[in-house]
Amino acid sequence: MTSESIKSLRLWIYDLSPGISYKNFYTYLYACLVSIALLSAMGFLQPYVLNANLGIPRGQQGLVSGNLGVLSEIVTILLIKPFGSLSDRIGRVPVLTVGVLLLGLGFAFYPTADTLNELYIYRGIWAVGVASTATTLSAITTDIPENHCRGRLIGTGNVFNNIGILMVTLGLSQLPAYLMSNGTDARLAGQAAYWVLASACLISTYIFYKGFDGPVLTKASADNKEVKFLDLLTNGLSEAKNPRIMLAYLVSLEARADLTLKGTFISLWAVQSGISMGLTPAESLAKAGFLFGFMLTIGIFTHFSWGFFFDRVNRVTATAVSMGLCASGYMSMYFVSSPLDYVNLPFFALLSVGSATSISVSIGLSGQEATPENRGSIMGMIGLFGAFGIMLTQGIGGRVFDAWGPNWPFIIVGMSQVFIMLGAIAVRIIAPGDKEPKTEMMKA
Numbered sequence: 001m002t003s004e005s006i007k008s009l010r011l012w013i014y015d016l017s018p019g020i021s022y023k024n025f026y027t028y029l030y031a032c033l034v035s036i037a038l039l040s041a042m043g044f045l046q047p048y049v050l051n052a053n054l055g056i057p058r059g060q061q062g063l064v065s066g067n068l069g070v071l072s073e074i075v076t077i078l079l080i081k082p083f084g085s086l087s088d089r090i091g092r093v094p095v096l097t098v099g100v101l102l103l104g105l106g107f108a109f110y111p112t113a114d115t116l117n118e119l120y121i122y123r124g125i126w127a128v129g130v131a132s133t134a135t136t137l138s139a140i141t142t143d144i145p146e147n148h149c150r151g152r153l154i155g156t157g158n159v160f161n162n163i164g165i166l167m168v169t170l171g172l173s174q175l176p177a178y179l180m181s182n183g184t185d186a187r188l189a190g191q192a193a194y195w196v197l198a199s200a201c202l203i204s205t206y207i208f209y210k211g212f213d214g215p216v217l218t219k220a221s222a223d224n225k226e227v228k229f230l231d232l233l234t235n236g237l238s239e240a241k242n243p244r245i246m247l248a249y250l251v252s253l254e255a256r257a258d259l260t261l262k263g264t265f266i267s268l269w270a271v272q273s274g275i276s277m278g279l280t281p282a283e284s285l286a287k288a289g290f291l292f293g294f295m296l297t298i299g300i301f302t303h304f305s306w307g308f309f310f311d312r313v314n315r316v317t318a319t320a321v322s323m324g325l326c327a328s329g330y331m332s333m334y335f336v337s338s339p340l341d342y343v344n345l346p347f348f349a350l351l352s353v354g355s356a357t358s359i360s361v362s363i364g365l366s367g368q369e370a371t372p373e374n375r376g377s378i379m380g381m382i383g384l385f386g387a388f389g390i391m392l393t394q395g396i397g398g399r400v401f402d403a404w405g406p407n408w409p410f411i412i413v414g415m416s417q418v419f420i421m422l423g424a425i426a427v428r429i430i431a432p433g434d435k436e437p438k439t440e441m442m443k444a
Helices: 022-053 058-090 092-112 116-143 147-183 186-211 229-241 243-274 281-312 315-335 340-368 372-403 409-432 437-443
Strands: none
Touching: 022 058, 022 092, 022 116, 022 147, 022 186, 022 243, 022 281, 058 092, 058 243, 058 315, 058 372, 092 116, 092 186, 092 437, 116 147, 116 340, 116 372, 147 186, 147 281, 147 340, 186 281, 229 243, 229 372, 243 281, 243 315, 243 340, 243 372, 243 409, 281 315, 315 340, 315 409, 340 372, 340 409
């Protein structure tokens, strides 16, 4: 039975793709709630491990954080494209469940490290899970809706992303300080926070296995069964001949980097600033929780409203607007002296508004242009470009964090976003495309 012959369901403002059930949809919302929260929590908690567990000198913490990020992205670069293609070939769910289990394994061992070498090994295990999980969930995001409501679904998904990050940030940021106030030593208090995340991964694996059932997500499509695996690996790159897909790839350079950059360097910046104010790492992390909560709340409102805007304008135009907002927010960090000084909240609000739009642009624009049989491969390329972006920002950012100051990683990224904005304007003039992908227009 082809997907076209399966009944398509409608749920509120969303038209679901043929073969997608209500249970698939609600499981997707749960995935949005927990997935990005799990991916971002590593960077948020890491400064605590560097200080409380390993005692890394302050002048080296930016470099170590950057190197850990680079290691993660080397693993991701090697695996994220094959995982995307594999999800096309054997189905989304097997790849996703293995990935989430590896995330949990990484979280379980990470806070037990006694040396930097051990930390690198455990970070590598976690990174394999990131590659599998991020690629597959991106592909599922394009599988769930019909194209005309994809922007709305991505916007709603991003709202759930931010709620999940908000829950993790506010909850885990308070846990070490709470445990220490009740007599727990600093090392065990940090370990407890990571083990909560490992437990969440185990529970989520079961939910994904049961909730993402049905032919669309658990099995390969008939179109993919006769395609050679190596051919699938080249599909995403060949699709870049479409300038709009190439633009989506370039946006993904900074879209995924955005999340890790904020999680790693704002958290590290806050902890170092707090220590300078006489606070412990646990107290600094708890105080930073308010800042992250504020940023995520701004992001929730931005995500939801942006989804409607994204579906009503040419998506290349939306890309240019998004990059302009991102550049303004990132370069505004030049004026910030400390993230724990709440007089700087307007700058972090601007940063949140801009960064909230970028992931929607990357996934939505590529999903609009992708053919269904190549979606996993294209999402793999989205992840691959994002991994390169993270590797660059973590590697360069960690070094300038220590050498030039904690706001410089953000300023440099803001400068790069200006060039992507100019590229989007050029594509809008030369190859604006349409709000509907060619494959769906031909069927109509």
